[in-house]
Amino acid sequence: MVLLTVTTGMVEAVSFLALGPVFAAVQTGSLLLLGFALGGAPGISAAVSAVSLAGFALGAVAGSRVESAFDVRERRWFEAALVVEGLLLAAAALVIWRADIDAPGGPVDGRHLAAIAMVACAMGVRNVTALRVALPGVTTTVATRALTGLVVALHPFAADSRVGSGTGIEVRRLSSILAMVAGGVCGAGLLAASVRPAVVLAVPAALVLAAGLVRLAAARMRTSMPG
Numbered sequence: 001m002v003l004l005t006v007t008t009g010m011v012e013a014v015s016f017l018a019l020g021p022v023f024a025a026v027q028t029g030s031l032l033l034l035g036f037a038l039g040g041a042p043g044i045s046a047a048v049s050a051v052s053l054a055g056f057a058l059g060a061v062a063g064s065r066v067e068s069a070f071d072v073r074e075r076r077w078f079e080a081a082l083v084v085e086g087l088l089l090a091a092a093a094l095v096i097w098r099a100d101i102d103a104p105g106g107p108v109d110g111r112h113l114a115a116i117a118m119v120a121c122a123m124g125v126r127n128v129t130a131l132r133v134a135l136p137g138v139t140t141t142v143a144t145r146a147l148t149g150l151v152v153a154l155h156p157f158a159a160d161s162r163v164g165s166g167t168g169i170e171v172r173r174l175s176s177i178l179a180m181v182a183g184g185v186c187g188a189g190l191l192a193a194s195v196r197p198a199v200v201l202a203v204p205a206a207l208v209l210a211a212g213l214v215r216l217a218a219a220r221m222r223t224s225m226p227g
Contacts, residue, residue, distance in 0.1 A: 001133065002179045003211060004126065004140040007204035009183020011089070011119060015052075017188060018103060018197035019096070019116050022048045025123035025141040027056050048108060048116060055117035059088070059124020066125075067132060079216045081129040086209025088122035093205055097198035119201070137172035143180045146173040 008025050015024040021044060023029035030052045037046035066084060070077035092115050099111035123141065130140045137146050150173040183204075190200045 001130070001135050001138045001140055002175050003207060004130075005138065005143075005176050005179035006183040006186070007207055008123075008126070008141050009180050009185070010187035010200060010204045011123065011183075013184055013187025013191060014096075014197045014201045015116070015119055017191050018101060018200075019112070019119070020048060022052045022116060024052055024056070024116070024119040025126065027053060027120075028142075030056075030120075045108060048113070051113045051117050052120040055120030056124040056127075058117075059121035059126075060128050061124075062121070063125030063128035067128060076216060076219055078129065078133070079212045079219070081125055082208050082212025082215070085122045085125045085129070086205050086207075086212060088118055088125065089201060089205035089208065092118035092122065093198045093201040096201060097196070101197060135172065137169045138176045140176075143177050146176040150174060150177065 011024055012026065015022055021033060023033070030049045033044050034046055034049035034053070037044040037049060063081060063084070067077040067081050070080045095111055095115040095118065099109070099115065101112060101115065127141055130138075139145065150170060186203075187200055190203075191197065
């Protein structure tokens, strides 16, 4: 889950710094950008934000259906979700490469919108996965709650038993925050070094896909062992 949080930072770096300004995972940002655009703010596209929101919603519905279907059949829904997400991100990276998208501010055509929709769709699947896992302190796409919980738990004047505390959950919250920052640093750093956005997006795609395939392989090895 911490690895997935790192990939979120990289995905959002590509979304905001190359495809946008738009968000794919943190849809609160897309809602705000849509509001800014409708309010007449320059340099922000209402269409791009709307496509991101629609893609995210589609991904959430599809992710829920796929993961529920695997769960009912007692198959490995978590690994299946990772594979689906990784393939969607890889497909988006291919579209970005073919569309020759290198920076925001250029013409927004159908391929550009398709890439945004596919990235957001992958993050919709991701958010369903995170909700199903329900690991306290690590949502993989939003660090606000983790930051709030960590501050409240650690500050002596803000103690609140309802927020939840303990070494385990505080470590997870801190890991989530650092992972998000690390992913953003990696993504922005690669883009600043003139690495093409498609290549940068291919990195989280490969990480997520590899995580799903490795877990599947490990599960098969365990079930194939005698006893």
